[in-house]
Structures are given as structure tokens and as C-alpha cells.
Amino acid sequence: MNTKELQEALTNLPYPGLSRTLGDLKLLSEVKVSDNNAKIELLTVSDDSYLTVKSAIESAFAPQFTTLDITKKGQVQKDTNYGNSSNPNNRAPYAANVIAVTSGKGGVGKSTVSVNLAIALAQRGYRVGILDADVYGPNVPRLTNTDLEKIRWSDDNKIIPSENYGIKIMSVALTTPTSDTPLVWRSSVAVSALIQFLEDVEWGELDFMVIDMPPGTGDIQLTMAQELPITAGVIVTTPQLVASDDVSRAIRMFQDIHVPMAGLVENMSYFIAPDTGTRYDIFGSGGGERLASRYNIPLLGQIPLNMDIREGSDNGEPPVVLGSDELKSYYREIVENMLKAVKFKI
Ligand SMILES: Nc1ncnc2c1ncn2[C@@H]1O[C@H](COP(=O)(O)OP(=O)(O)O)[C@@H](O)[C@H]1O
Numbered sequence: 001m002n003t004k005e006l007q008e009a010l011t012n013l014p015y016p017g018l019s020r021t022l023g024d025l026k027l028l029s030e031v032k033v034s035d036n037n038a039k040i041e042l043l044t045v046s047d048d049s050y051l052t053v054k055s056a057i058e059s060a061f062a063p064q065f066t067t068l069d070i071t072k073k074g075q076v077q078k079d080t081n082y083g084n085s086s087n088p089n090n091r092a093p094y095a096a097n098v099i100a101v102t103s104g105k106g107g108v109g110k111s112t113v114s115v116n117l118a119i120a121l122a123q124r125g126y127r128v129g130i131l132d133a134d135v136y137g138p139n140v141p142r143l144t145n146t147d148l149e150k151i152r153w154s155d156d157n158k159i160i161p162s163e164n165y166g167i168k169i170m171s172v173a174l175t176t177p178t179s180d181t182p183l184v185w186r187s188s189v190a191v192s193a194l195i196q197f198l199e200d201v202e203w204g205e206l207d208f209m210v211i212d213m214p215p216g217t218g219d220i221q222l223t224m225a226q227e228l229p230i231t232a233g234v235i236v237t238t239p240q241l242v243a244s245d246d247v248s249r250a251i252r253m254f255q256d257i258h259v260p261m262a263g264l265v266e267n268m269s270y271f272i273a274p275d276t277g278t279r280y281d282i283f284g285s286g287g288g289e290r291l292a293s294r295y296n297i298p299l300l301g302q303i304p305l306n307m308d309i310r311e312g313s314d315n316g317e318p319p320v321v322l323g324s325d326e327l328k329s330y331y332r333e334i335v336e337n338m339l340k341a342v343k344f345k346i
């Protein structure tokens with residue numbers, strides 16, 4: 001096999017477990033054959049995917065070459081000193097401010113809030129990136145209508161983020177080959193991939209990096225707090241969960257690791273009947289206010305349960321861009337309050 005033949009065979013080699021090939025996924029950087037020795041350089045985003053691809057190539061081609069040398073492009077020895085969260089590393093020196101959005105549980109609208117806050121910041125003229133770090137439900141690509149995009153690499157082998165609605169977008173979804181991949185594997189891949197997303201993505205200069213964190217208080221939250229000086233934390237909750245231990249734990253974790261709290265967003269807070277305009281406080285009212293005052297953090301805003309928010313979001317049409325003036329105002333007010341709550345570098 002010569003260089004050209006190997007290149008072609010690799011381009012058509014399926015990624016294990018996927019219906020896509022190494023060529024489709026743009027995972028090949030360099031392929032070279034001389035004197036029956038093959039050298040292959042890969043553009044994988046995580047160590048795990050590198051190992052997966054490496055062993056697939058080895059089982060397909062090793063018998064045909066004297067040596068088969070497979071490396072990963074730009075694989076530099078990472079600084080293994082993870083520091084500690086009160087004196088974090090800074091893997092994102094290009095971002096003036098980092099906002100971490102989290103919640104006690106999934107399904108409360110954390111991603112919807114993250115995306116619309118990021119866009120509302122961009123609408124004010126700031127340069128904004130969003131990093132989808134939620135390994136349990138990486139849905140920022142869908143919310144921003146970028147879910148069909150593939151990973152792209154620049155000439156100097158940096159990952160090019162997706163862009164839509166005025167913000168740059170990168171998602172851990174790119175590292176989770178299938179949704180039924182076991183969670184332990186997903187989160188170990190995610191931690192290494194997230195560090196690469198901070199360092200090896202062409203974000204450019206950013207005024208704000210918004211991170212859609214996983215819900216809860218696990219490894220990824222702690223890693224991010226160790227790897228980044230987080231300027232502000234935002235907690236999203238729903239009125240049913242406002243008094244739950246999960247929410248208190250999430251708030252306390254931020255406080256313990258010395259992340260300044262921008263405040264609390266109460267999502268799906270109440271319902272306004274579209275026909276009569278009557279407001280229904282389905283889960284009671286005032287929970288968000290009580291929680292905010294208990295922890296001495298601002299209540300940034302309340303967003304009603306609204307069908308257009310759900311429909312727009314599920315169609316990749318963010319309400320803060322394509323919704324009614326009323327819907328836009330919910331997210332814009334939260335941003336306004338957030339900018340007052342914390343001293344950002346702007
Ligand atoms: N204020 C809201 N009104 C109606 N539906 C909402 C609202 N906020 C979020 N949703 C919907 O709730 C579901 C979960 O939201 P999502 O942002 O994915 O939650 P999380 O990121 O916390 O898991 C999505 O279908 C979303 O469209």
C-alpha cells in the first residue's frame with residue numbers, strides 16, 4: 001500500500017460504533033507510507049477517541065506494514081497540576097469573564113437559559129462564546145440550530161467553533177459518539193475534551209464565555225472551577241425544586257469553591273393562560289425570592305412556563321432572537337440584573 005492508497009482506505013474506515021467514517025469526521029491529519037512503514041497522525045478531540053480510532057486502524061492495517069506509527073496531532077503533555085479552585089489555572093486567558101450556569105437537576109431549562117443569556121449578551125455588543133459542558137444532555141447545538149455541523153479544524157489545527165445568532169458555540173456532544181455510551185465513559189471523556197475545548201478552540205478574544213454546566217455537583221463542575229477563574233455562577237431552578245436539597249447543594253458548592261454568585265433564575269415560574277391572560281402560580285409563588293434571600297444572592301429573574309419558549313427552543317430558534325418582545329424581555333432583564341450583580345471585566 002502506498003500513501004495514497006492508505007489515505008483513501010483510512011478516509012473510508014468507519015469510526016467504531018458509528019455510521020460515519022474517519023473521513024466524514026475529519027479525523028485524519030497526515031498519512032505517510034515509505035518503505036512499508038506507515039505514519040498516521042490523527043485529529044481526535046479526546047484521548048479516548050484517539051485510542052478508539054488507533055485500535056480500529058491497527059486491527060485493519062497492522063498486518064500490511066512493517067511498522068504502523070499512529071500519533072495524535074498537537075498532543076502535548078498537559079500540565080497535570082490542577083491547582084485548586086481558590087487559585088485556579090486559567091485555561092481560557094482569551095475570555096475576560098467566565099459565567100458558569102448550573103442547576104441542581106436536569107430538565108429545569110438550564111441550557112435554554114444559558115443559550116438565551118449568551119445571545120442576550122451578544123445583542124448588547126459583547127463578544128460571546130458558549131461551551132456546552134453538560135455531558136448528561138448536551139443540547140446547546142440543537143438550541144442554536146447548529147446540531148448538524150461537524151467538527152472542523154483550522155490550518156493550524158485548532159478546532160473552529162460553530163457560530164450562530166452572534167455567538168460562538170462548542171459542545172461536548174462532539175465527543176459522545178452515541179447517546180447510550182455509558183455515563184462513566186462519557187464523563188471521563190468529557191473532562192479531557194473540555195480542557196481541549198478551552199485550549200484548542202479558536203474562540204478569539206471573548207468578553208464572556210458562558211458555560212452550560214452539567215446539573216449537580218460532580219467532577220466536571222470541580223474540574224471547571226479548578227481550570228478556570230469563574231467570574232460568576234448562575235443557578236437555574238424551577239419552583240417545584242426551589243426548596244430541594246439539590247439546589248441548596250449546587251449553591252453551596254459554588255460558595256465553597258469561592259465562585260461569586262451572580263444569582264438565581266427561576267424558570268417555568270408561572271403560567272399565563274394564552275386565551276384569558278390569567279396568571280397561574282401552579283407551584284405557588286415566592287419560592288425563588290425566599291431561596292435567594294436565604295443564601296443572600298440576587299434573584300435575577302423569573303421566566304414563565306411558555307409554549308413558544310418550548311417550541312422555539314426545540315426548533316433551534318432562541319426566544320431572545322425570534323420570540324415576542326415579551327419573551328425577549330425576560331432574558332434581557334436577567335442579563336441586565338446579572339451585569340449589575342457582579343463586577344465583570346467589561
Ligand atoms: N420557560 C420555559 N417554558 C416552557 N418550556 C421551557 C422553558 N424553559 C425550558 N423549556 C423546555 O424544557 C425542556 C428542558 O429544557 P433544557 O433547557 O433542555 O433543560 P436542562 O438543560 O436543564 O436539562 C426543553 O424542552 C425546553 O424547551
Ligand SMILES: [Mg+2]
Pocket residue numbers: 110111112134137138139
Ligand atoms: Mg441541558
